[in-house]
Amino acid sequence: MITYQLVIEGSYFSSASFDKADFTPESLICVDQSGIIDRVISVSENDYQTVKQAAIDNDILKKVPSGSYLLPGFTDLHIHAPQWPQAGLALDKPLNEWLNTYTFPLEAKFKDLNYAKKFYQSLIKELLANGTTTGLFFGSVDTNANLVLAKICAKLGQRAFIGKVAMDNHDQTPDYYRDETSQAALSETESFITQLQKLQQETGADLTPVITPRFVPSCTDETLQGLGDLAQKYNLPIQSHCSESIWEDQYAIDRFNLRDAEVLAKFGLLTDKAVMAHGTQLSDSDLELFEQKQTAIAHCPISNAYFGNSVMRVQAAQQHHVKVGLGTDISGGFSPSIYRNMQQAIMSSQMLQDSGQANTRLSASNAFYLATVGGAKALHIKSGQIKAGFKADLQIVQDQYFELSSNQASEIFERLVYHTNKENIKQVYVAGKLVHNNQGENNGK
Incomplete structure (x- = not known):
């Protein structure tokens, strides 16, 4: 027996x-x-x-x-760990102001490892208390701070997928918070991968490194390509943002004459292990590309209400056989609760239906599936x-x-x-x- x-x-x-x-x-x-x-x-x-x-x-x-x-237990597919101290702050501001006035200065503070430890300890306890058993985390630019996050996840029992954020485009990132060169972004990413894998072996904790270009605007072509190559070299998951807003969509078209999803695919960043957040502006052709690449979407309904300029079309993604799970998007979303995001997913879908888009409404069963099965499938875990x-x-x-x-x-x-x-x-x-x-x-x- x-x-x-x-x-x-x-x-x-x-x-x-x-x-x-x-x-x-x-x-x-x-x-x-x-x-x-x-x-x-x-x-x-x-x-x-x-x-x-x-x-x-x-x-x-x-x-x-x-x-x-x-x-x-729930899977949260999109958490900006170093944004936890500002959850619920300045959500009435435009995205550009929210990032530059509040978010980037906050994330830069996590170079102080004592500061990082205090807030990451609080965040992981809060996520577990809300029923989240697996988290997909954007860390900060700083490798050492990301390892602090990983050690806290190991200690507290959180299954964690963690990425060192890469952002080196000087036109779109502040001088006090970025990778100075593409070479620095890529070498630090690789260093984080090897150190996290070593930590995982030492602790036996369920920790996985994730390739993490912040989003297309924040990275140079060289970095986007290099990150795609690292994902292939180490056979790792990838996370980023895709078609989160009208501005982001237009930025990709202006810079590459391609849609956001097409840019990510061009650099090898749309794979069956990739999870792209938001997707409020994804077209039918984008969804076909996601289906072809077997890439998943992190639906962040609370955050999308503030910054997404639309409601993500979950039912359309389902019809295209695209994997979809839920994300809180701390702190573009104010709540660490997947329950709260299930509720908002249902409410937002009704608004989409009321706007004249047929067959877009979600039920409680649909939202529960996203919170459980959808998130687990996106990360290829049997949970x-x-x-x-x-x-x-x-x-x-x-x-x-x-x-x-x-x-x-x-x-x-x-x-x-x-x-x-x-x-x-x-x-x-x-x-x-x-x-x-x-x-x-x-x-x-």
Whole structure:
């Protein structure tokens, strides 16, 4: 008999498809020593009581309380880690002013590693407390600060994909915060890759380096090409922004006589391991290119309401078989909660529908899929679902209106999507390890 590290008894919700979230009543979720769900045993199966008793005897049974439910952990596909101190600040300003007056000066402060440690510690704790088990992070220009972020993720148990930001175009970046040359941008990126890989081997933490051109305007041609070459050399994920705004789209056309997506493809930066943020201005031909390259989109609905000049067409991306997940875009988005972004994704899609674009509306099931399965597929990790063979990335969530409202599964699910806040997230597990506990000193047992 397999020795488990954890057995959770409870009812759960998990996406069956883009349009459907399944509810499964009382089950045992059995997590093996490597953090993978080995079995999900329904109460009707013959060995349910035997496995449960063995878990009790070994003090590894966790019972989900009545009125609470097990959900997969969330993947956040777009986080600017050094922007956490300004979340919610100056969102009424134009993008250019927001970047140059607030954002770039803030990111430059992270050269101070004590400053970096303080805020990265706060950010990672906050993300875990909000049910985010995997994060895709833009770091800063500074390699050492990015390694501080990685060490904190390792210590606190966050699965992290982290990129050293490359930005060397002197026309579009401030003199106090940039890579001075293309050679510096590329050598520092490669240095970060090798150091993070070494840290991953030393700690055993789930850390992955990511090739990260800030976006097309901030990089020279030489840097864009060099980053594409590094992604191929090391077989790494890539992250950037694509068609986030009318200005960004037009910039690519003016400089290259190509659309933003075409520029990224030209330099080898649209791959099946690439995640491009926002995409509010993506055309049908862009989506066809994304489909061809198997590139994913990080949909950031809160941020897009401020800076995107439009609503990202999730349903159109789905029809093109383009992978889509959710991102908070700290701090273009003010909230570290994927729940809050699920809600905004649904609301924004209704506005798109009301503007006359047919078949654009999203449901709670659609948004939940993006938060779980969509994000995991974008990063090629077997997570986001509660089923055998998947990583035990889990959250135990309290339905705060359990005693007042309907107990029909479909209505419980919608309440969880629309009403869950940080206080309702009682425990969070990454690969079967408890990384956040909001249940008091008894550790939830």
